[in-house]
Amino acid sequence: PTPSHPSAAFLGGPSEGSPCVPGLRWAGEGLGASGKNHRVCHASARLEMSSLWEEFNRLGTEMIVTKAGRLVPKGHGVCWGRGTPFPLLSPCRRMFPTFQVKLSGLDPLADYVLLMDFIPLDDKRYRYAFHSSSWLAAGRAEPAAPGRIHFHPDSPAKGAQWMRQIVSFDKLKLTNNLLDDNGHIILNSMHRYQPRFHVVFVDPRRDSERFAHQNFKSFSFPETQFMAVTAYQNHRITQLKIASNPFAKGFRDGDPEP
């Protein structure tokens, strides 16, 4: 009773790179057999907290999307009229678990930009059947908003900096607001998504556009796919979020050990 996992062969495994031959040279820059610049072709990314991701994935991960989380500062009598479309404060929802990777194989002295995007896993819309505790396809997907990308805010930085510690995308926010003005990731509720992670070498050459296709490497971890929802559907997901997210500690009952 988990959603059907589309074949999605185009996603490949966690790492899309194929083996490359560092010695080979072409057009003045080292190129691997994969046709990628050697600054990225050895890059590899290890997903952090993968056992937690897998635990969620076995239940069918859900991620909350909202228009704007906190409307009014606590204790302030500010009142947004019901007609006000979008209040001033921007805090939509983060992902939990947070997407975090440990990088290796970068050129320590080269500049890289790190970014994420989200691709629909299929062209279906879903609904949750409470009686059977399972997701059912419910028609074709809504028209997708133009796909946004989220740059890691430390970008650009040297390979050495990125590899020094775990790279965390905890500033990434999800929204279902098609008119979002804050650069957040726009997703359709009740649709399934695959997060994707990209390492982009910042090519210092004058005509670097010509090599753009060689200068990035993408990673997607199947255990991080999820259903976007405006409210949790599967109660087991709710309970696992409460048990594992520190900010939800207020909803824990007993304390079966940290």
Added chain:
Amino acid sequence: PTPSHPSAAFLGGPSEGSPCVPGLRWAGEGLGASGKNHRVCHASARLEMSSLWEEFNRLGTEMIVTKAGRLVPKGHGVCWGRGTPFPLLSPCRRMFPTFQVKLSGLDPLADYVLLMDFIPLDDKRYRYAFHSSSWLAAGRAEPAAPGRIHFHPDSPAKGAQWMRQIVSFDKLKLTNNLLDDNGHIILNSMHRYQPRFHVVFVDPRRDSERFAHQNFKSFSFPETQFMAVTAYQNHRITQLKIASNPFAKGFRDGDPEP
């Protein structure tokens, strides 16, 4: 009854730069008449919240220095033995007001590093005379710890990025711990200091060390000088901190309007 202001002519005014001639070229890089690289010689910095700084300065600004602010997370029964020299948590004290500047005159496409340091305003040690509500010199300065610098955490970044909005040094922390291990600024309590702000052009040339002296421009604003203390001495300073620092709202009595 304010502390004697040493002549400190070497500090110059808010901006140390002298006029430069952009057209002049030398060694392949534009140099102003000041001998500075043209990437920095037009740089200018406007101190934000200067009226608040001046209000503090008229009373004789004091800044708290501590070894480690918060030792034990609230509600956790962790107990640091009295003999433990330095606990795990690092939060020393910020400055208030926060040092913030609006930059202009940078090359939008060039890389810059922004940083701050603190220089002793004299070689005296002070004590506060409560009966006269004034600071008195009390002997020669303690030996100064090796002067540390604080890089703005967004460094390096393009001139365009730095000029886009106000640059805030709100991550800068002050400590009186001579053995500080967290890269905080080390100051002697009961000594006077002048904050200094530096704009450094990141020179891409191979032998950029040779031009290091041309590639920076420094600013010091006399209204930001202060006395480092472990506890506030002048009650008027305490009251102005409480009135103007949002984190001290808990100590306000009436509310004479925000």
Added chain:
DNA sequence: CGATTTACACCTAGGTGGAAATGT
């Protein structure tokens, strides 16, 4: 009726000065 929005209590995380205790 299912999906979404709103308002809220309850957390994490950490920046304040006060007051009491401790040095020196």
Added chain:
DNA sequence: ACATTTCCACCTAGGTGTAAATCG
């Protein structure tokens, strides 16, 4: 005496799921 350290209540700032209200 004076300077410093410690512990604390009280804030700011913002990330949680809940339950009720609302939307369509």
